[in-house]
Amino acid sequence: MINEEKAPRESFTIHDLPAAERPRERLQQFGSEALSAQELLAVILGRGIAGESVTVTAQRLLSQFGGLKGLAQATVEELSQIKGIGLAKACQIKAAFELANRLEGYPSADNKTVIKNPLDVAALVKSKLAGKKKEYFMTVLLDTRAQVIKICETSVGSLDTSIVHPREVFKEAISASAASVILIHNHPSGDVSASEQDIGLTKRLVEAGSIIGIEVLDHIIVSDNKHVSMKAKGLF
Numbered sequence: 346m347i348n349e350e351k352a353p354r355e356s357f358t359i360h361d362l363p364a365a366e367r368p369r370e371r372l373q374q375f376g377s378e379a380l381s382a383q384e385l386l387a388v389i390l391g392r393g394i395a396g397e398s399v400t401v402t403a404q405r406l407l408s409q410f411g412g413l414k415g416l417a418q419a420t421v422e423e424l425s426q427i428k429g430i431g432l433a434k435a436c437q438i439k440a441a442f443e444l445a446n447r448l449e450g451y452p453s454a455d456n457k458t459v460i461k462n463p464l465d466v467a468a469l470v471k472s473k474l475a476g477k478k479k480e481y482f483m484t485v486l487l488d489t490r491a492q493v494i495k496i497c498e499t500s501v502g503s504l505d506t507s508i509v510h511p512r513e514v515f516k517e518a519i520s521a522s523a524a525s526v527i528l529i530h531n532h533p534s535g536d537v538s539a540s541e542q543d544i545g546l547t548k549r550l551v552e553a554g555s556i557i558g559i560e561v562l563d564h565i566i567v568s569d570n571k572h573v574s575m576k577a578k579g580l581f
Contacts, residue, residue, distance in 0.1 A: 538566075
């Protein structure tokens with residue numbers, strides 16, 4: 346008796362689905378807003394795995410990480426460990442979320458946000474920093490009317506002078522002709538008290554801004570539920 350070895354099935358692509366169910370065709374016909382999160386993710390992935398369509402792979406991903414928010418916070422390493430998601434697809438997913446994050450940093454020219462107080466700043470970055478497990482240092486660039494020009498992500502990791510350097514903080518501000526900046530960073534622990542390191546770094550950046558003519562208006566420390574203004578506390 347001869348054992349015939351079956352050839353492995355090729356991975357499923359979007360084109361293996363019925364035309365009416367193909368996310369790409371639905372996006373083209375009805376617009377991206379008509380697609381579910383699962384369908385949008387399927388478009389990004391483009392291809393499933395042997396025996397499983399790309400839409401099923403997309404749904405597994407969403408279930409594995411508890412929805413879009415969890416998926417956005419997952420690392421490339423965590424994504425790569427999921428069946429059917431190798432390094433290339435993991436990078437595609439992270440790139441898509443990062444583009445969305447960066448778009449939020451460019452307010453509409455017709456509806457620019459005006460910063461009036463620390464609460465406005467905290468609200469501006471709340472969605473970007475919610476649930477982050479690392480410290481993120483961000484800079485809000487403002488024009489002469491205190492309108493937001495752009496929100497820049499300067500560094501990720503512990504705040505120290507080797508990571509948060511004046512050169513990096515003010516590079517974007519100079520390029521955008523910003524009149525002033527507001528510094529922001531998060532404390533994943535939930536404690537928004539300013540450390541000695543936070544205070545020292547802020548004073549250093551204030552001094553650098555003074556030299557180049559860009560005022561540091563404030564440094565806001567945020568957590569998921571709280572925020573504190575270092576300026577209001579008289580810490581610099």
